[in-house]
Amino acid sequence: MSDPAVTAVPAMVRRLLIGRTLSLLGTAMIPTALILAIIEATGSGTAVGVVLASELIPQLLLLPVGGVIADRVRPQRLAFATDVVRGLAQLAIGVELLIGSAQLLHLSILSAIAGAAIALGTPTMSPLVISTVPERDRLRVNGQLGVARGLALVVGPGIVGALIVTVGAGWLFVAIALVFFAGGSMLGGLRTAARPPRSKEATFFRDLAEGWSEVRKRRWFWTNLLGHGVSNLTAGIFMTLGPLIAIRVLGGEISWVIIYQCGMVGMIAGAFVAPRLSLARPLIATSLGGAVFALPLAAFAIPGPVWLNAAAYFVAMFGLGILNTLWQTVMQQQFPPQTLARADSYDALLSFAARPLGLALAAPVAAMTSEAGVLIGAAVLVGAFNMGLLALPDVRRMRFRASPDKEDALA
Incomplete structure (x- = not known):
C-alpha cells in the first residue's frame, strides 16, 4: 500500500506544471492577439503602441511591489488571484469586441489591469517551486517550466492565428480568458506552508529595503542581473533589426520565420538539456549562455546565409x-525563502525594462550609424560583459548545494 505522503508530492508538482504552463500559454497569446485585434478594430499602428505600452508600464512600476507581496502571502493564493484578474481582463476585451464597442481607452485600461496582474504574479514562480517541489527535484522542474515557456512562445501565436481566422477576435479573447481561469484553478490543489509571522515593525517600505539589501550584498547576483539586462537590451536590438535584414536581404518573411523558429527550438532544447548536465559550477554555464547571444548579432551584421543565421540563433x-x-x-x-520573491522581482524588472529599451533604440541608432555597426557593437557588448562575469571569484566558485538526500547519502 503506497504512502499518501509519497504520492502527494508528484501530484502537486503535476498541478504546478500544468497550471503554470497554461498561464505561460495565455501570456504568450496576448501580444499577438492584441496586435491583430487592435488593427482589426482601429486600423492604427499608433493604437497598437498605446495599448502595448499600457500593459508594460504597470509591469515596470509594480514588479517590486509584487515581490514584497509574494514574500508576505502564500504564493499560490497570489498566483491564483492574478490569473483570475488577467482572465477577467481578457474576457472584458472579448465581450467588447463581440458587441462592437471596443474603444482605445477601454483596451488600454484593461491592458493596464492585466499588466499590473503580471507584475504581481511574476515573482510567485520561484516561491511556488520551492514550496511545492523537493529540493532534489527543483532543477528538473525548472527545466520543465523552461520547456513549457518555450513551447508556449511557439504554440501561442499559432493558436491565436487559427482562432482569429475561425471564430474572430472576440471569441479569441474569451478563449484566452478560459486558459487563465484553467491555469489558476490548478493551483487549488497545492498545499504550501504559511509564511512565517512578521514582526510588528515590518512595513512595505522596510520589506522593500530588505529585499534590496539581500540583492546588494550578493555580488554574484547583482552583477549577473546586469548581465541579464545587457542580454535583454541586445535581444531587443536583434528583434528590431533582425526581421528587417531578413526580409530585405535574406529572402523575405519566410527566412525570418525559419530563423525565429530555430531559435525557439533552441530555447526548448536548452531547457530540456540543462537538468541533464553534470555541472559543478552553474554560474560559469550561465555566463557562457549569456555570451553566446553575440553569435546571431554578428551573423546578421554580415549577413550570412539563412542557414548560418538560423544556426547562430x-x-x-x-x-x-x-x-x-x-x-x-x-x-x-541561495536566497532565504522569505526574500526570494523580492530578489526575483528585481531580476524580472531589469529584464522587462532592458528589452523595450533595445527595441526603441535600435532603429534610430542604426539610422545615424549603420545596422551592421549597431549589431557588431551589441555583439561585443553582450559577449564581453557576460564573459567578464567569469573574472568574479563568486561566479567561478558558486556550486549547487547538495540536496538533503545527497547529504544523507554522504553522511
Missing part, C-alpha cells in the same frame, strides 16, 4: 534555455 537560444533553468535553481538555493 539556435545556439544563442539554446544557451538562454540553459541559463534560465540553472539561474532559477541557483536563486532558489
